[in-house]
Amino acid sequence: MRREFSKYNIFSLLRGAANNNSHWAEAWEKMEPKHEYDVVVIGGGGHGLSTAYYLAKEHNIHNVAVLEKGGIGLGSVGRNTTIVRSNYGQDGNTQFYELSMKLWEKLDADLNYNVMFSQRGVCNLVHSPAELDIAARRGNAMRLNGIDAVLLQNSDLRRMFPLLDFSLNARFPIYGGLFQPRGGTARHDAVAWGYARKASQLGVDICEHCEVLDFIWNDNKSGVIGVETTKGKVYAKKIALCMAGNVSTLTNKAGLRLPIESHILQAFVTESIKPKIHHVITYAAGHVYISQSDKGGLVFGGDLDKYNSYAQRGNFPVWEQVCQSILTMIPSISRVKLLRNWGGVMDMSMDGSPIISTTDVKGLYLNTGWCYGGFKAIPGSGFCFAHTIAKNEPHPQNAQHTLQRFMKGALIDEEGTGPFPKMH
Numbered sequence: 001m002r003r004e005f006s007k008y009n010i011f012s013l014l015r016g017a018a019n020n021n022s023h024w025a026e027a028w029e030k031m032e033p034k035h036e037y038d039v040v041v042i043g044g045g046g047h048g049l050s051t052a053y054y055l056a057k058e059h060n061i062h063n064v065a066v067l068e069k070g071g072i073g074l075g076s077v078g079r080n081t082t083i084v085r086s087n088y089g090q091d092g093n094t095q096f097y098e099l100s101m102k103l104w105e106k107l108d109a110d111l112n113y114n115v116m117f118s119q120r121g122v123c124n125l126v127h128s129p130a131e132l133d134i135a136a137r138r139g140n141a142m143r144l145n146g147i148d149a150v151l152l153q154n155s156d157l158r159r160m161f162p163l164l165d166f167s168l169n170a171r172f173p174i175y176g177g178l179f180q181p182r183g184g185t186a187r188h189d190a191v192a193w194g195y196a197r198k199a200s201q202l203g204v205d206i207c208e209h210c211e212v213l214d215f216i217w218n219d220n221k222s223g224v225i226g227v228e229t230t231k232g233k234v235y236a237k238k239i240a241l242c243m244a245g246n247v248s249t250l251t252n253k254a255g256l257r258l259p260i261e262s263h264i265l266q267a268f269v270t271e272s273i274k275p276k277i278h279h280v281i282t283y284a285a286g287h288v289y290i291s292q293s294d295k296g297g298l299v300f301g302g303d304l305d306k307y308n309s310y311a312q313r314g315n316f317p318v319w320e321q322v323c324q325s326i327l328t329m330i331p332s333i334s335r336v337k338l339l340r341n342w343g344g345v346m347d348m349s350m351d352g353s354p355i356i357s358t359t360d361v362k363g364l365y366l367n368t369g370w371c372y373g374g375f376k377a378i379p380g381s382g383f384c385f386a387h388t389i390a391k392n393e394p395h396p397q398n399a400q401h402t403l404q405r406f407m408k409g410a411l412i413d414e415e416g417t418g419p420f421p422k423m424h
């Protein structure tokens with residue numbers, strides 16, 4: 001059942017200007033769960049909402065519920081630093097993230113929602129001649145797959161990023177960079193709200209404050225037929241897990257031991273300053289990255305807190321390490337005041353690549369393992385996961401991201417760091 005929502009356009013904006021914005025209805029309909037659905041999606045983050053949207057849009061499956069234990073957008077989808085890129089070098093990842101990038105490029109129009117996707121470019125700095133060779137290899141892999149990549153010399157970098165410390169006695173001297181001009185940032189909560197609104201419009205029930213506690217099994221315990229929630233039992237032909245860092249709390253109850261660990265990642269924002277950083281910069285040697293938001297705040301982050309946790313907060317030693325590293329890269333911002341900091345739970349997989357998969361439990365589908373990079377993947381992940389749920393087989397673009405790759409040893413180790421989730 002489709003729901004009628006007024007469209008966002010220039011006329012509705014003008015009407016809002018004239019009537020003190022009193023005519024806006026809620027962006028999506030708040031629903032209580034029904035007794036039964038074709039598909040229940042657990043988790044109302046970016047991946048759950050986009051999966052529900054593409055189930056309805058691409059596969060005509062509208063009898064879908066998204067069950068979210070809190071409010072929409074309060075998980076990692078609203079806590080990340082919003083970097084979008086498709087600069088991957090490993091077969092499987094390269095094509096998957098580029099599919100996602102292409103969906104980003106038309107997302108505003110597709111959702112009728114301004115997700116503020118800004119293709120300002122993402123640059124990975126390199127710190128040694130050997131690393132420059134590796135960057136060139138990755139750039140070539142990208143270009144062979146039709147993805148934009150530019151290898152930058154220091155002369156280019158000085159023009160584009162005048163604030164960086166280019167001195168030869170810097171802690172990590174800069175030798176060049178790999179730039180993806182189509183990369184950039186988007187507005188994180190607009191992505192969640194936009195997908196929620198459009199999915200709701202297509203008939204999906206968005207049920208907030210409805211925590212899933214356990215599965216309901218069929219008679220011979222070979223498959224799941226529903227879930228126990230804080231709002232009662234909800235039955236479904238198919239159950240899709242999109243719980244990011246919390247996924248193992250439920251998969252344990254289904255007897256599935258996943259190749260992932262939950263870790264904390266923190267983000268930081270400073271007071272607003274004039275526009276000074278016009279692209280996204282990553283500084284791998286110091287494990288940090290930075291961009292400047294449209295409001296002027298410097299948005300940056302670093303490495304994991306490196307202990308397993310489901311808490312959405314981190315610890316002080318990482319603040320110190322991240323701030324020190326940012327200052328080795330851009331010493332001139334040492335007087336800018338830090339305003340806010342927060343943490344989110346990351347679903348770190350054993351090879352650093354995601355899992356979009358059927359499982360051995362009949363009726364149960366799995367979407368997890370997004371590590372640091374799940375925000376940029378939201379459109380591609382929802383698109384491919386919806387296909388996997390609807391057809392019981394992977395989409396060609398996520399064929400290599402199944403759970404079975406860990407049994408076959410066909411890992412996609414993008415960073416080359418081995419089976420250590422906290423290293424990816």
Ligand SMILES: Cc1cc2nc3c(=O)[nH]c(=O)nc-3n(C[C@H](O)[C@H](O)[C@H](O)COP(=O)(O)OP(=O)(O)OC[C@H]3O[C@@H](n4cnc5c(N)ncnc54)[C@H](O)[C@@H]3O)c2cc1C
Nearest residue numbers: 043045046047069075076077080081083212344374375376
């Ligand atoms: C600080 C930080 C910076 C990041 N920076 C980037 C970046 O720059 N670029 C990038 O691509 N990625 C980034 N990421 C990663 C990205 O945010 C995540 O990979 C992605 O958001 C995870 O998917 P999601 O949006 O579906 O997760 P979430 O928004 O966490 O959604 C999962 C939902 O499941 C719900 N849930 C959990 N358990 C239950 C239950 N039992 N019942 C019902 N609901 C449940 C949760 O409440 C939550 O809303 C960053 C993450 C963090 C924390």
